Amino acid sequence: MTNAPMIDLREATKKYDDGPPALAGVTLSVAAGDCVAVLGHSGSGKSTLLNLIAGLDRPSSGSVTVDGVRVDRLGEAGSAKYRRASIGMVFQFFHLLDDLTVLDNVLVPAQLAGTGRGEARRRAWELLESLGVERHAKAHPQRLSGGERQRVAVARALMNRPALLLADEPTGALDSSSVEDVRQLLLELNAEGQTILLVTHDVQLAAGLAHRTVELVDGAIARDVVNARALPAVGR
Template identity: 85%
Template sequence: MTNPPLIDLRDATKKYDDGPAALAGVTLSVASGECVAILGHSGSGKSTLLNLIAGLDRPSSGSVTVAGTRVDQLGETGSAKYRRASIGMIFQFFNLLDDLTVLDNVMVPAQLAGMGKGEAKRRAVALLGSLGIDRHANAYPQRLSGGQRQRVAVARALMNKPALLLADEPTGALDSGSAEDVRQLLLDLNSEGQTILLVTHDVQLAASTAHRTIELVDGAVERDVINDGSVAGMVARTPLPRPAGAAE
């Protein structure tokens, strides 16, 4: 029997007013263990899609299921619990708390989820060690480079062992060297089985990191292609057939 997809959107539409839909009848699925990139220009629907999957917003119609949970049917409290249990998020500008040490920043999600302080500290120290930044555990984020801060953000995102890691422009605020470090980190995490949804406008990052790229145009899926590791190959590849029910 085929395992159900980790992410499953069915005809998901989001309208904020009487204008065009921010997301227009999107049907897509992501299997457990995949790394999938979502590409699109500003206004294409990338942020809206991310917010629906993260339970930060609800579709106007259609369904959003993640790790067996109907995210679109959750209330405010249920959405918060779902994010703590199932979702890790990495942001372009890190979103670290400058008045907390690196270690305390990483521990925050576990403490919000009710993990004991001792257990949370042990896991945070282990994560910082695995990401090569344990020597900065007692430093404050503003003392670190951009690449180091993004590693702290990744450790925080992994704290509660999420089923899904959402990376929203994770290299957008980094220099080229730090961006390459983060790209390699995402590859390493995925090779260990972490499911990743990478939202970016960077075609090179998508081609070199993700197994698959989904391109959004005006809120609809324009292309869904398997990557071969090159920008040229990704652009030239014939789009895959859209799933039944996907927007035209």
């Protein structure tokens, strides 16, 4: 058994031109089963950090290791395989395919991974039922509410049992009621052992969901604090 972190960045720097780096020497460790929120204003480096962890971009220097994989050393084919096997991604605007049913949207990652049809359908139904949207399986995404679409997006992200769930502003396009639904959903997933890295501008969401909050300013970590949610409740 290993105690290696799920995410391990060492002095990760990303420069796109001759200006200031988008990410400047970031060292960050996230344990398996943890939930960490990354806060920061536009241009702070949040998206760059997410892209490096997802293998969508490479650091100019430093290292990025996720679930034991040196992501910064992967080629294009290796990065695609890594994302299929290890990463689930949830976005602000869902990115569901409107010409596919809810069930078929959830099946897409399994099809890309070459999972057998029977096994994939069983897994998809299991996820839709556990996330409370199985009644919409034959509907198309545009007929669902924002909160329901985000639940479908989460089901799709979890289809291949990823080691890490990356959530990029997952409540940014939702009303207050749906925000709470998604927060509870992510809390439940984390309680079941799912490692989550949440990128958000919502301070309250970060404090109520994550064990830690990391704040980026000008590409560097300005603050890394343990949230009250991580502390044991008195009398429990």
